[in-house]
Amino acid sequence: MALGMDPATYELRFDSGRSCLDLVATNHPVERLDSVDRLLAWLAGAGLVPDHTALPGARPVWLVAFRELRAQVGQLVLAELEGRPAEAALAGVNSRAAPAPPAPRAVRRPDG
Incomplete structure (x- = not known):
């Protein structure tokens, strides 16, 4: 963190070109995913869910x-x-990616 900078001034970043790297950036130089609301803001900002999506x-x-x-992911990048393997980190990421994504719910109301 830059000298004299307030950690609250650090906003979420979405400039790496990859959502996985944007996720890694959420704890540098300070933790940004410090609440469920911040996580939901990150998910929308990263384009992983539409803005204002209800995630009950x-x-x-x-x-x-x-x-x-x-x-x-940070271990994999490092x-x-x-130039070294990271089998445990890769296995962890793969195990999280293995399940099928949840089925989408209807987004339209009956009246269209």
């Missing part, structure tokens, strides 16, 4: 899961840069 299942456990995923 979002709970604090999501923060834990996203932080774990972020750590594993391992790639250092």
